[in-house]
Amino acid sequence: MGEANAIGINAAWVIPALSASAFFLIIVLNRVLGYVFPGSRVPSFVAPVISIGAMLAGFVLFWVVLVDLLQNGPGTFSIAWLTVGETEIQWGVLIDKLSVVMIGLVTFIALLVQIYSIGYMKGDPRFGWYFAAHALFAGAMLALVLADNLLFLYVAWELVGLGSYLLIGFWWEKRSAAQAAKKAFITTRIGDVGLLIGIILLFRATGSFDISTIFHVAASGGIGSVTLNTATALIFLGAMGKSAQFPFHVWLPDAMEGPTPVSALIHAATMVTAGVFLVARMLPLFELAPDVMMAVAITGLVTFVFAGTLALVMTDIKRVLAYSTISHLGLMMLSLGAGALAATLFHLVAHGVSKALLFLGAGSVMHGSDGETDARKMGGLRAKMPITAVTFIIGAAGLAGLPPLAGFFSKDEVLLGVWADLNPAFLVVALFGVFLSALYMARVVLLVFFGPLNPEREGAHESPPVMWVPLAILAVLALGVGFLAFNYTTDYQGFAGFMSSGHHFEVTGWLMGLSIAITLGAFAGAWLAYSRNTISHAALAARFPVIYKVLVNKYYIDEAYQWVIDHVVLVIARAVALFDRVVINDTGVDGLAISVRLSAMRTRVIQTGYLYTYGAAMVFGVVGLALIWWIFLT
Amino acid sequence: MIELTHFQVLGAALFAIGLYGVLARRSAVLILMSIELMLSAVNINLIGYAAFVDFTEAQRSLGQVLIIFVITIAAAELALAIAIILRLYRNRSTVNADEINLMKF
């Protein structure tokens, strides 16, 4: 660890701390101002100012930390919190390339989303709480990516889940929103349990929560292979929950019940990437357990294709984007399973930017269309909301993988990693997934922005500047991030070289050509199907009714889960509740009390109140005493 | 020939009968009568000892003296018991043993 700057790595912990403090500050201040300005005259700018201020400061500090990192190399900073026996539990931050990239992404996107939200959430009665929850979430996410020990990471992980729950269920008066929040929390909870068990297993094997210590012990063979496989599999389980991998993906489409900026932040760029980040962070451990890596890759691939098929038939714009997110998270997991950390991270950034842009754009479309989300009720909106249309198209193109946008290069790097490390079959299936992703993106764009203007959308209008300015910034970024992939100087050899020196950017001609061809083919197919109606998708749906029905019903997975819950989980829960009520409460606790009372009632009868009873008892006592004296004492 | 045992057994029998009367009779006055029987049983025992036990005359006279005392105390106790019964009758209009159970749980 080198010399730290005046503020640099040592102050990296300030970044999450600022957001967390913003959360408390907003709540307290709103309460205080509620007394100063009675009624509903609390100035509404207080909350966003505080949380955006915290985020902005965090973003600025990110640059400081980056500079320090480039100059002095990675470092850690920790304070001891409490000591239990021989174990010392610490709060600490670990700054390396991975965490710095994540901090940059999270602070930037959170900043833009919060600015956007000022316009989107205008007039909402819980305006202040919205920003407080945002601050809480951002603080937790930043702490998560900075954590240097697994315990701290887990705490932040749970807080991120809490923030997500609060934000998805923000409009909790709507029954579906409350249920969606509950579903998200419960589904990710299943993964969280796995994560906790995995952490505990690693702690037992190595005696420490600290990540670098665990890596050291594992690298020197100090962890048995059974423990290692189990622990990594469980950690991946946690990642599956948060990153919506199959079969834990069911919460993400429903999470669209939350406000659209929330979807942009949480379900595009930050929370769902926490799972990817976790696997990436623990990758040295995963590399020691190749079977688990293979499982990761397979899960990722299945998710990539599975969600892609679903995105094709959804009619709600946000749901298409949700499934697209799931799909690309699968792609990231696939790439991690192939051991391509740099490619994964690059795609994470590119996808994050593009998907945030798409979600915010969708929000803008909804804002201008009176809250309508059904793509079938839209068409030709590019005339009515040009800025939104342009930025949306840029984001879509980026995600679909059109060069020279970011998505093309990142996807290419991922495919390269897959080809280099895994069975060629993986690449084939992945290319099919690439085809699907271009297809559904084009479909959405064509349905919403092109074609004749839908008569219901006569009153559509562009969004206010506070909303399209972030869109524009993100669009520029989406255009420009792609160029991070190239080699520039001897110090910076492409993103791959940034992550680990020795690598650099190469042009893989045949792979690039293949993916461009697939993408263009998908665009053509979409144009034919949705714009020209040459291949009518309605006719296709009629020719394969079973497939269509299965897809539209999301493979009936939600129904399957509900069945399991009703017939297994609730049955067991009822049995346990019955046991608790009958055995423990009625028999054990109440029973003891009742038995005491009954025995007392039976015994009380001796005190009849009649003197003759007492007299007889005295006589018997005398006789008894005499007998005892005679028999035992003489 | 009369022996001491006769007096002792007679006293024991009278005592037991009196005890039964105390425990089984209903009216308080009858209980009082039974108590008198029990005290008389004690007297029978005492006179038996006074007559038969191998003491000097002066020592044996203690038996008779004790009988005097027992009769005296029996009389005193009788007076007080009657007073209590009368008071009880005034308060509760009954002197039945099975209707007076204020000391119960």
Added chain:
Amino acid sequence: MASLVFFYFAAALVLGGAITVVMTRNIIYAAFGLLTSLMGIAALFLLTFAEFLALVQVLIYGGAVVIVIIFALMLTRLDDFRQLSDHKGWPLGAAAALALFGLMIAAIVRTPVNTGPREGVSFTVMGESLFQDWAVPFEIASLVLLIALIGAVVMVRRSDPDDGANDDGGPN
């Protein structure tokens, strides 16, 4: 020999009267049973040459105690003094009485006493013993009688409203 017959006759009086007291339904019969029993005891006193005690027994028990008891009977059960049933707990009393009787018989059998021939105590000796050796208990016994009588009177006194001279301001 004759004394044995006399003893059994007196014993029959005593026990018969006692059984009448504890078993009869008619309380007047019970009162007279008590009287009979006490007179039987007087006979026993005569058997043991304690003439003075026989006199005292007849006078005090027969003359005072039974009379008072009959008064008490009259004062407390005016309406149904012919109907008198035992209460439901009598088996308990019987068991207790039998148990105690058994205990006493066992005690009598097991305890040896030095006995001599039956002889009484002369009146003079008894008088000397009572008023010289046991004078203090004698006086105390008389005190007890006095206090008992005063206490009985106080307890039974009706709480009539006093005239103003004796009023101490509190209830009763």
